[in-house]
Amino acid sequence: MTTIVFASSKGGAGKTTAAVVLTGELARLGASKNIKVTLIDADPNQHSAEWALKDGCPANIVLKSSDEDTLLDDIEQAQEQSGFVVVDLEGTANISVTHAIHCADLVVLPCQGSHYDAKEVVKTIKLIRSQSKIARRNIPFSILMTRTNPAIQPRGLKDILSKFDQAGFDIFKCSLIEREAFRAIISFGGIVNDLDKKQVSGIEKAAQNAFAYAHEVINKIKGYNQDEEKRSAKHG
Ligand SMILES: Nc1ncnc2c1ncn2[C@@H]1O[C@H](COP(=O)(O)OP(=O)(O)O)[C@@H](O)[C@H]1O
Numbered sequence: 662m663t664t665i666v667f668a669s670s671k672g673g674a675g676k677t678t679a680a681v682v683l684t685g686e687l688a689r690l691g692a693s694k695n696i697k698v699t700l701i702d703a704d705p706n707q708h709s710a711e712w713a714l715k716d717g718c719p720a721n722i723v724l725k726s727s728d729e730d731t732l733l734d735d736i737e738q739a740q741e742q743s744g745f746v747v748v749d750l751e752g753t754a755n756i757s758v759t760h761a762i763h764c765a766d767l768v769v770l771p772c773q774g775s776h777y778d779a780k781e782v783v784k785t786i787k788l789i790r791s792q793s794k795i796a797r798r799n800i801p802f803s804i805l806m807t808r809t810n811p812a813i814q815p816r817g818l819k820d821i822l823s824k825f826d827q828a829g830f831d832i833f834k835c836s837l838i839e840r841e842a843f844r845a846i847i848s849f850g851g852i853v854n855d856l857d858k859k860q861v862s863g864i865e866k867a868a869q870n871a872f873a874y875a876h877e878v879i880n881k882i883k884g885y886n887q888d889e890e891k892r893s894a895k896h897g
């Protein structure tokens with residue numbers, strides 16, 4: 662039902678990692694309630710599909726690989742079958758990106774703390790805003806800082822955050838911290854909670870980070886839906 666799209670016009674921003682961590686955590690949290698999560702990989706490189714095909718992928722994850730001809734239908738079908746639909750996109754602006762944004766309940770914009778990354782985020786926000794006009798609805802988006810250092814916030818990052826804030830852009834309170842555990846699940850499959858403590862460091866902290874991040878996604882979407890209901894009630 663709920664569709665979360667990962668977009669950025671730049672490769673290497675952290676889309677696949679952020680999409681995979683969210684998919685895994687939503688599946689873990691939803692398993693006891695039989696909630697399915699569909700992961701749609703619309704990137705020809707198929708990095709998130711590779712993860713989902715590895716051993717250890719939660720059983721309630723459904724994988725779909727899509728291209729620009731199939732993406733809209735695949736999202737629509739997945740919305741009927743699953744509680745959550747997560748779409749991972751290629752790092753370029755193409756038709757798939759436009760289609761996915763059109764269907765999104767939330768667009769997550771992963772961003773590493775460099776000036777160049779920030780410029781790419783602004784480009785993608787322009788695209789979301791023009792899509793919102795075409796769709797005649799507000800398409801919510803939020804910036805997720807990725808590969809952050811838990812101990813220090815460099816000056817460049819502070820500067821970027823304050824510029825985003827001044828521009829009125831929504832930013833996640835949490836970030837996706839640079840962790841070996843997040844790299845490990847991409848390489849070996851599964852979710853952070855199931856990694857072997859003897860082989861990978863910082864598993865507990867990565868698991869806490871994944872939990873906080875998934876909760877923030879869910880709460881943001883709830884908030885936007887409530888705002889939307891209030892708006893429709895007001896305008897009849
Ligand atoms: N939170 C993180 N912790 C550690 N490594 C990360 C994290 N996020 C991204 N990376 C690494 O950064 C690189 C690019 O990330 P990726 O998710 O593939 O970006 P994209 O899908 O936007 O191209 C990969 O090597 C990935 O392992």
Ligand SMILES: [Mg+2]
Nearest residue numbers: 676677704708
């Ligand atoms: Mg990717």
